Amino acid sequence: MDYSVEVVRSRRARRTSLRVTREGVVRLTIPLWGSKKAALRWVESRHEWIVAALERLQRSREENPPLSDEEVERLRRVAKEKLPAMLQAASLRTGLRYGRLTIRKSRTRWGSCTREGNISLSLFLAALPDELIDYVCDHELCHTIHHNHSAEFHALVNLHTEEREKELQKRLKMYRPR
DSSP: OOOEEEEESSSSSSSEEEOOOSSSOEEEEETSSSOHHHHHHHHHHHHHHHHHHHHHHHHHHHHHHOOHHHHHHHHHHHHHHHHHHHHHHHHHHTTOOSSOEEOOSSSSOHHHOOOTTTTEEGGGGGGHHHHHHHHHHHHHTTTTSSSOOOOOHHHHHHHHHHTHHHHHHHHHHHOOOO
């Protein structure tokens, strides 16, 4: 399999890392102080992993083709109708408050929460079962208290998901925003 490697130098990188993006780009990230020559030798040693990752991506695209623009817009309408009500219900159920809600076309994460307590949800959540939407809402609301994934954060999520966080998280991983 033929591929090229995109090399990125990063101030924030603490180590050399390699990943295949959703678009099929093989991206090598190197810390500013890192050796490009050594990193490229390391990439050569990872050839089998890269080929396997590109093949998995291709299979995933064939099994779950990206949504058309019309399908995305339909889903956006559903999300704008459904997600605010579900987040509000989760807020009332948990007693956790949030600031603003934004619905975005995020393909990398289901949701996020700022330090100010503003929550952003992916419009692709609207295509999931309600139980998983509730889980993501609970998860993000818990970030209004704990802005990390500490033991305390997970204990709070578990409290609000009736000790089912791991099960729900495992089910959520079966889906991908597309």
